[in-house]
Amino acid sequence: MLNIYKIGGDITGEYKKIILALELFKKDLSNKVIVVSAARGVTDELINSVNKEETVSDLLQQHLKLASDLGLDKDNIVDKLKLELKNIYHENFDEVISLGERLIAIILTEYFNINNLKVNSTTGYDSGILVENGTIVKSFKDHVKNFIKNNFLDKNITPLITGFDGI
Secondary structure: OEEEEEEOHHHHOOHHHHHHHHHHHHHOOOEEEEEEOOOOOHHHHHHOOOOHHHHHHHHHHHHHHHHHHOOOOHHHOHHHHHHHHHHHHOOOHHHHHOHHHHHHHHHHHHHHHHOOOOEEEEOHHHHOOOEEOOEEOHHHHHHHHHHHHHHOHHHOOEEEEEOOOOO
């Protein structure tokens, strides 16, 4: 059996809810896939961003605070966050607004792993997920299943997949 969990922005933006989600995931001994959304308000901030440097600073501080609230060593993730935030200057708008999912994936991967839930993150795009009108394109379903099975589940790793990714 494979359970798929979606962690929305109301959960990813609050450390107490992330802690509760971790406990739920640890109790579920079946194979699982975790799909994450950006923290509440992050996508809107990226869409409405006029001053990119200010937005980068705000998002970095917001995510470092969340990491600190979760008890994470900020030194372990700050460089990863900064590297990902450089994508705010990308020419592809979808790439920019999907930054929030990739930022939260960095934090959740670190948090879940130090709390003994073996997780590795990937993007929906890298997984081969192609969505058209809200539905996974049928011709790619087998590819996605095989990607998740071969790269994660067969290795006893829980995949954490970003819920939106620009293409």
